[in-house]
Amino acid sequence: MKKIGVLTSGGDAPGMNAAIRAVVRKAIFHGIEVYGIYNGYQGLMEGNIEKLEIGSVGDIIQRGGTMLYSARSEKFKTEEGQKVAIEQLNKFGIEGLIVIGGDGSFQGAVKLTEKGYPCIGVPGTIDNDIPGTDFTIGFDTALNTIIDAIDKIRDTATSHERTYVIEVMGRDAGDLALWAGLADGAESILIPEKPHDFDMVIDRLKRGHERGKKHSIIVLAEGVGKGMDLGEKIQESTAMETRVTVLGHIQRGGRPTGQDRVLASRLGAKAVDLLMEGKAGRMVGIQNNELVDHEITQVLTHKHELDMNMVNLANELSI
Structure with a gap:
């Protein structure tokens, strides 16, 4: 293999640039030319492609x-x-293609592989919702962005003795909400994978208030519902002053953490290794801190599973 391409597709995630860098430099180190494809699959169809050098x-x-x-x-x-x-x-x-993105991006990689063009997928999404890997590129950065925001909101919640609902990203996956809620000591964490009991949320708030707690934090994944709706219901049910913050796309931006930079570099380089080995239709990932690869078709037919032990731990610690 003498020429490979690389593209990013779907929602952006911090660390994608580190993965691109790893692909380009790993390939050039082994004497392979690399072509950057701009604007994802749309740019591929339009021929928005140029050769990338080390610089x-x-x-x-x-x-x-x-x-x-x-x-x-x-x-x-x-x-x-x-x-x-x-x-x-x-x-x-171009003899092989590396696709950095989520499940929608990988579906495109499968189609091209079936038509004779070997593709390797690199999981890049802040939602951490790709099976076959413990972590996806961008998750750690987004998580730390949320934690930093909640820390700041907690200062105001404490000063004004308010309840705050924090709506975070996660339409179908609750990893961001769960990890952020556990890291920030949220009273309740509402995620798509587990039906929530509104009465339990209210009971927990009331118990905290009765023992003298001056503020509360509730983390809501967007896939469960709207933060504004939940905030209104809480205030009506408890008479507690309640505010809502929707973090939105701030969660996708920012400088990637060290963990995301290292993860992206490892996964990007591994993807080049797989193409050099003649493999196709695979996704690279990390499990127990070891690099792995799986058939993309298997990844797409499995559902990401949340760690329910963490869910139980969050409930135990938020009594």
């Missing part, structure tokens, strides 16, 4: 977002769109 990825390891940009493409999901993408790969002589 092309200099001074990006500390930057959030993705230097290759990202976009979602409905056209690429069609046979026609995939045909156009393959024509562009042939035009540039």
Whole structure:
């Protein structure tokens, strides 16, 4: 293999740049040319592709977002769109492709692999919702962003003796809410994987108030419901002054943590190794701090499982 491509797709995640850097420099070290594909699969179909050199990825390891940009493409999901993408790969002589993104991005990688173009997936999403890996690129940074925000909100909650509802990202996965809630000592953590009992939330707030607790923090994953709705229900049920903060896209940005930079570098380099070994249709991951790889089709047919032991621990510690 003499030429490979790399693209980022779907939602951006801190650490994607570190992964791109690792792919480019690992490949060049082994005498392989690397082509950056801008704007994801949309850019692939449009031929928005250029050769990357060692200097092309200099001074990006500390930057959030993705230097290759990202976009979602409905056209690429069609046979026609995939045909156009393959024509562009042939035009540039690209023999293998590394796709950094989430499950939607991996579906595209599977389609290209089935049509003869070996693809390797690198899991990059703040939601940490990809099976086959303990952590995804961007999760740790997003988690620390949330923790920092809750720490600041707690200062105000304490000063004004208020209850705060913090809505975080996680449409289908509660990892961010669970980890942040446990790290910040939230009274209640509401996640998509576990039906919540509103009465239990209220009982816990009232018990805390009765023993002299002056403020409370409730962390809500967006997939459970709207923070404003929950805040209104709490205030109506308890008469406690309640405020709501929706963190939104601030969770996706910022400088990646050391953990995300190292994880991204390891996964990006491993993806190049797999292409050099002649493998295709695989996803790299990390389990028990060891690099692993799985068939992408198996990853896509399994559901990410939340660690319910952590859920139980959070409940025990928030009495």
